[in-house]
Amino acid sequence: xxxVFIMGTAGSGKSTLVLSLVDRISDPEVSVxxxxxxxxxxxxxxxxxxxxxDYVDYDRLAEAYRLGPNGALIASVDASVSHIGEIKGxxxxxxxxxxxxxxPGQMELFAYRSAGKAIASALxxxxxxxxxxxxxxxxxxxSDFVSILLLSYSIQTRFQAPLVGxxxxxxxxxxxxxxxxxxxxxxxxxxxxxxxxxxxxLDVEFSGRVLDALVEIGVLGEFIFTSSNTGExxxxxxxxxxxxxxxxxxx
Amino acid sequence: xxxVFIMGTAGSGKSTLVLSLVDRISDPEVSVxxxxxxxxxxxxxxxxxxxxxDYVDYDRLAEAYRLGPNGALIASVDASVSHIGEIKGxxxxxxxxxxxxxxPGQMELFAYRSAGKAIASALxxxxxxxxxxxxxxxxxxxSDFVSILLLSYSIQTRFQAPLVGxxxxxxxxxxxxxxxxxxxxxxxxxxxxxxxxxxxxLDVEFSGRVLDALVEIGVLGEFIFTSSNTGExxxxxxxxxxxxxxxxxxx
Numbered sequence: 001x002x003x004v005f006i007m008g009t010a011g012s013g014k015s016t017l018v019l020s021l022v023d024r025i026s027d028p029e030v031s032v033x034x035x036x037x038x039x040x041x042x043x044x045x046x047x048x049x050x051x052x053x054d055y056v057d058y059d060r061l062a063e064a065y066r067l068g069p070n071g072a073l074i075a076s077v078d079a080s081v082s083h084i085g086e087i088k089g090x091x092x093x094x095x096x097x098x099x100x101x102x103x104p105g106q107m108e109l110f111a112y113r114s115a116g117k118a119i120a121s122a123l124x125x126x127x128x129x130x131x132x133x134x135x136x137x138x139x140x141x142x143s144d145f146v147s148i149l150l151l152s153y154s155i156q157t158r159f160q161a162p163l164v165g166x167x168x169x170x171x172x173x174x175x176x177x178x179x180x181x182x183x184x185x186x187x188x189x190x191x192x193x194x195x196x197x198x199x200x201x202l203d204v205e206f207s208g209r210v211l212d213a214l215v216e217i218g219v220l221g222e223f224i225f226t227s228s229n230t231g232e233x234x235x236x237x238x239x240x241x242x243x244x245x246x247x248x249x250x251x
Numbered sequence: 252x253x254x255v256f257i258m259g260t261a262g263s264g265k266s267t268l269v270l271s272l273v274d275r276i277s278d279p280e281v282s283v284x285x286x287x288x289x290x291x292x293x294x295x296x297x298x299x300x301x302x303x304x305d306y307v308d309y310d311r312l313a314e315a316y317r318l319g320p321n322g323a324l325i326a327s328v329d330a331s332v333s334h335i336g337e338i339k340g341x342x343x344x345x346x347x348x349x350x351x352x353x354x355p356g357q358m359e360l361f362a363y364r365s366a367g368k369a370i371a372s373a374l375x376x377x378x379x380x381x382x383x384x385x386x387x388x389x390x391x392x393x394s395d396f397v398s399i400l401l402l403s404y405s406i407q408t409r410f411q412a413p414l415v416g417x418x419x420x421x422x423x424x425x426x427x428x429x430x431x432x433x434x435x436x437x438x439x440x441x442x443x444x445x446x447x448x449x450x451x452x453l454d455v456e457f458s459g460r461v462l463d464a465l466v467e468i469g470v471l472g473e474f475i476f477t478s479s480n481t482g483e484x485x486x487x488x489x490x491x492x493x494x495x496x497x498x499x500x501x502x
Contacts, residue, residue, distance in 0.1 A: 009363040010325055042319030058320065068293035069309065069320040070356030074261055105321030106357040112260040112402075114388070137365070143408055150405035151363075157458040158398035207408040213464035 001091060002245040003124035005101045007111055007155060008133030013168040013228065017133055018102045019046040020228040024238055025098060033096035035087065037119065038104040039076035040069075048102070050090045055083040077109045077116075084122045091123075098241070099123075111155055120159060129162045129244045130155065131237070134223075136169045139181040142195040146211050162244045170225040170232050178225075185223055188215045252342060253496040254375035256352045258362055258406060259384030264419040264479065268384055269353045270297040271479040275489055276349060284347035286338065288370065289355040290327035291320075299353070301341045306334040328360045328367075335373045342374075349492070350374075362406055371410060380413045380495045381406065382488070385474075387420045390432040393446040397462050413495045421476040421483050429476075436474055439466045 004021075006014045018034055025032045036048035039056040056079045062072035091099055101123070103110040110116035120128055132152045138144040149165075156163040170178065184191035192215050196208060224240070226233030255272075257265045269285055276283045287299035290307040307330045313323035342350055352374070354361040361367035371379055383403045389395040400416075407414040421429065435442035443466050447459060475491070477484035 009359045010321060010357070011364070038321070040320040042317070042322070062320075066293070069291040069313075069324055070261060070289070071293070073320055073357070106261070106324070106359060108260045108357060108359055113262070143411060147405045147409035150401050150408060153458065153461050154398045154401035154405060157394055157401060157461070160394060160458070207404065207411070210404050210408070210465065213467060214461065216464060 001099055001124065001127065002097060002241075003099045003101055003120070003128040004241055004245075005103055005110075005120055005128060005130045005159075006133060007103050007107050007130055008168070009107050009135070009151075010105050012107075012133045012135045014105075014133055015041070015044050015046070015102050016228045017131070017166070017168065017226065018100050020226075020231070020234055021100055021238070022046060024231075024234040030098065031094075031096040032098045032100060033091060033094045035091065035099055035101045037077075037080060037101055037110065039080060040073050041105060044102070049094055049096075050087055052080050052083070052087070055086065056080050073104070073106065073109055074113070077104055077113065081115050081118050081122075084119055088123055098245075111158065117159065120161070127245065129164065129241060130159055131164050131166055131241075132156075133166050133168050133226075136167050136173050136225075139167065139173060139177055142184070142191060142198050143207065145181070145184060145191070146195055146207060149214070150210070164237060164240045164244070165223040166233065166237060167223050167225045169227060169229075171227040171229045182225070191215070252350055252375065252378065253348060253492075254350045254352055254371070254379040255492055256354055256361075256371055256379060256381045256410075257384060258354050258358050258381055259419070260358050260386070260402075261356050263358075263384045263386045265356075265384055266292070266295050266297070266353050267479045268382070268417070268419065268477065269351050271477075271482070271485055272351055272488070273297060275482075275485040281349065282345075282347040283349045283351060284342060284345045286342065286350055286352045288328075288331060288352055288361065290331060291324050292356060295353070300345055300347075301338055303331050303334070303338070306337065307331055324355070324357065324360055325364070328355055328364065332366050332369050332373075335370055339374055349496075362409065368410065371412070378496065380415065380492060381410055382415050382417055382492075383407075384417050384419050384477075387418050387424050387476075390418065390424060390428055393435070393442060393449050394458065396432070396435060396442070397446055397458060400465070401461070415488060415491045415495070416474040417484065417488060418474050418476045420478060420480075422478040422480045433476070442466070 008014050033049040035050045037052050039052050040058045056076050058076045061075050134148045138148045152165050224233045224236045259265050273283050284300040286301045288303050290303050291309045307327050309327045312326050385399045389399045403416050475484045475487045
């Protein structure tokens with residue numbers, strides 16, 4: 001059971017990517033199951049095979065403990081941990097090759113609370129990867145892209161698992177932004193130049209040193225541009241997941 | 252009007268820090284106002300001087316657009332932008348030296364959506380700083396601390412403003428964790444050693460390169476340990492904010 005945890009900030013398009021990836025991966029040789037881990041979501045673009053909402057009731061928790069939406073979301077995600085055994089049982093019955101895991105809408109509830117790491121390791125027994133999804137809106141300014149790069153490194157460091165970085169909604173990018181961002185990813189020197197020319201103030205000095213260090217050791221340039229509308233990048237993404245999980249069979 | 256935006260992942264203790272900082276800063280010479288920017292919060296440990304909830308009604312938005320908690324939180328924070336003029340007017344009437352801004356419970360709603368940057372720049376006219384608050388639970392493992400460091404760099408890069416990194420709830424740390432973490436912050440070589448001995452797998456190789464680069468350029472070691480219970484670190488934090496905003500008067 002190869003578990004792929006799809007993470008990304010609120011509104012980045014995680015659930016839509018799950019739908020697109022199911023379509024892309026499915027063939028007679030490879031089976032895919034989906035798991036929704038967002039207890040607070042009202043509507044999903046795909047019917048999840050296994051659903052945390054069958055175990056954790058956001059509305060009941062909110063009411064019973066008189067919690068606001070922040071507190072109720074935290075409580076719901078934390079409560080998910082105690083149902084991982086049952087969820088794992090459901091998934092094992094399905095016997096799928098890949099499990100695509102749709103994580104809570106607000107990324108930090110999964111990424112930066114103990115529940116997320118506990119769930120990932122209990123569910124997958126170590127065979128898991130992460131997809132970090134960032135909205136293409138972050139490509140409009142070099143500083144925003146650097147910020148997102150750092151966020152993805154933060155996630156990768158926390159989960160200590162392979163991470164595939166993806167940009168979502170690539171079809172929404174104006175052509176000139178798309179081309180410029182592709183350059184950043186192909187040759188980080190472009191990113192460095194654009195970053196430093198964005199603003200000359202003292203404020204960027206610190207981030208500039210961080211960026212310089214990252215460019216120096218060559219860790220940039222691994223984001224895949226994806227679009228659920230045009231299908232861009234889905235083959236690349238699937239190929240990367242295959243490489244991570246199985247050394248590249250079924251490509 | 253010196254605006255200090257308190258950010259941190261859900262549950263890190265932002266609102267409690269606001270309360271403690273008000274107590275710490277207030278004296279006859281320096282006046283402080285508080286602004287709550289979390290439309291979804293039900294209860295606050297301090298009475299905010301200005302409150303986004305007077306302008307944006309989370310429950311009404313959720314009902315009117317039939318949104319789940321994720322969607323309604325996003326919509327509420329996004330809707331806040333159009334009220335910044337009025338909020339700024341309220342704050343200007345108060346005429347405080349410092350405005351402590353309590354940001355939404357889920358950090359990413361403010362930090363990684365356009366609304367956050369738009370609000371910060373409109374409200375402060377550029378004279379703003381950020382406090383990044385991380386729960387002391389992240390000090391239990393070196394990889395979690397490195398992850399949080401990267402998250403703070405990500406925030407700093409996105410806002411391009413001075414950032415003061417703080418650990419919350421330092422009084423909850425076991426003595427040996429506290430001492431070890433203090434070493435990490437005093438001399439990043441300790442952090443590097445502990446990070447690499449935490450796990451030897453291939454998974455940490457990437458993060459290790461990132462960490463090496465950060466240690467190399469000397470950007471670690473600026474987190475202040477704070478506790479709202481014992482008052483630890485509040486003087487340091489206030490001194491840093493003064494340095495940032497006014498070159499150190501009133502220390």
